[in-house]
Amino acid sequence: MSNDSKPETKVTIEKLRNGRWAFVLKRGTVVYPAYGQFASQLQAHAAGQAALKALESNR
Numbered sequence: 453m454s455n456d457s458k459p460e461t462k463v464t465i466e467k468l469r470n471g472r473w474a475f476v477l478k479r480g481t482v483v484y485p486a487y488g489q490f491a492s493q494l495q496a497h498a499a500g501q502a503a504l505k506a507l508e509s510n511r
Contacts, residue, residue, distance in 0.1 A: 459480025460480065461477070462477075463477055464500075465497055472491065473490040473495065474496060475490075475496045475499060477500070477503060487499075
C-alpha cells in the first residue's frame with residue numbers, strides 16, 4: 453500500500469470548558485472524540501503523539 457492511498461492522520465489539541473486540555477485524533481474523515489483531562493497543553497500534545505504512534509504501529 454503506497455503512502456498516497458493512506459488517509460491523513462493528525463492530532464489536534466483542544467481546551468475543554470473546564471479549563472483542562474484534551475487531544476482529538478483525526479484520520480481521514482473519521483474523528484475520534486476528545487480524550488484526556490490534561491493540566492497543560494504540552495501534556496495533551498505528548499499524549500496525543502503517543503496515541504498516534506500507537507495507532508500507526510498497529511497497521
